[in-house]
Amino acid sequence: MIHARNLTKVLRDGSIESTILQNVNLDIEQGEYVVILGPSGSGKSTLINIIGLIEMPTSGELFFMGHEVSRLKDRQRSNLRRGGIGFIFQNFGLIDELNVYENIELPLKYLKYSKRERQDKVANILSKLQVSHLKHYFPKQLSALQKQLVGVGRAIITNPDLIVADEPTGNLTSACGNKIMEVLSSLNEEGFTIVMATHSALEADRGQRVIQLFDGHVVTENIKNRL
Ligand SMILES: Nc1ncnc2c1ncn2[C@@H]1O[C@H](COP(=O)(O)OP(=O)(O)OP(=O)(O)O)[C@@H](O)[C@H]1O
Numbered sequence: 001m002i003h004a005r006n007l008t009k010v011l012r013d014g015s016i017e018s019t020i021l022q023n024v025n026l027d028i029e030q031g032e033y034v035v036i037l038g039p040s041g042s043g044k045s046t047l048i049n050i051i052g053l054i055e056m057p058t059s060g061e062l063f064f065m066g067h068e069v070s071r072l073k074d075r076q077r078s079n080l081r082r083g084g085i086g087f088i089f090q091n092f093g094l095i096d097e098l099n100v101y102e103n104i105e106l107p108l109k110y111l112k113y114s115k116r117e118r119q120d121k122v123a124n125i126l127s128k129l130q131v132s133h134l135k136h137y138f139p140k141q142l143s144a145l146q147k148q149l150v151g152v153g154r155a156i157i158t159n160p161d162l163i164v165a166d167e168p169t170g171n172l173t174s175a176c177g178n179k180i181m182e183v184l185s186s187l188n189e190e191g192f193t194i195v196m197a198t199h200s201a202l203e204a205d206r207g208q209r210v211i212q213l214f215d216g217h218v219v220t221e222n223i224k225n226r227l
Helices: 044-051 074-084 100-110 115-128 144-156 174-190
Strands: 002-013 016-028 033-037 059-064 085-088 162-166 193-198 209-214 217-223
Touching: 002 044, 016 044, 016 217, 033 044, 033 174, 044 162, 044 193, 074 085, 085 144, 100 115, 100 144, 115 144, 144 162, 144 174, 162 174, 174 193
Parallel strands: 033 193, 033 209, 085 162, 162 193
Antiparallel strands: 002 016, 002 059, 209 217
16 A cells, blocks of 8 residues: 655755655555654654655655655645545644534545535544544543544544554553554554554554664564464
8 A cells, every 4th residue: 555665854954964764665555553663753753744645755755555656746645645544643633713523524524525424424433432422522622532532533534545643642641542542453453554653662562563763764674463
């Protein structure tokens, strides 16, 4: 589903160049749960943003669902992203002015689903994540765990090909973080393909495969949980 070849990201600030990612190669197949593990500053967010078509690499190739996407224009990338990729952010990324229902509904509006279809889909997701009772609440009225459950709902509402999660438990207590990890594991069991960035080796254990990053390089790749 995703094939990255020699991905490199260089940032320039005046005359200073910093290499954030160097020659990263990876392959992610449909249905996998892959964890990108590394310390702060190792390049996890940059890599996950490139895989999620938010950022462009400086060089290298990226194939998403058979298409080379590393050089697409902003509009083409955002079109692919809208239906195909669901993001879960450390800071939840909810819109304060929209209630829970409207936050989850928003990606469907961009995709021009009818009101009726939106109602059915959002009701299903609210019930699946056991947050139906919160549908009229605004983000500031929610606990951190509730916010992240809504973040998960918004990410999966379009039934995306890929879920990208960047430190999804970074603002949660460990008990709440565990709950989100359980939700991600069960989404993967349902068939969702997941790529998650974390600095926690414990959380990395949830994935089927761990790609370790250090200073922008892939240092090891471990395959586990394979029957
Ligand atoms: N837009 C930017 N401008 C300048 N430096 C940046 C930018 N984006 C990332 N960096 C630098 O690139 C390096 C990698 O950042 P990145 O956020 O990808 O790492 P990370 O592993 O996700 O770290 P963290 O867990 O702290 O978010 C860091 O040293 C960071 O300071």
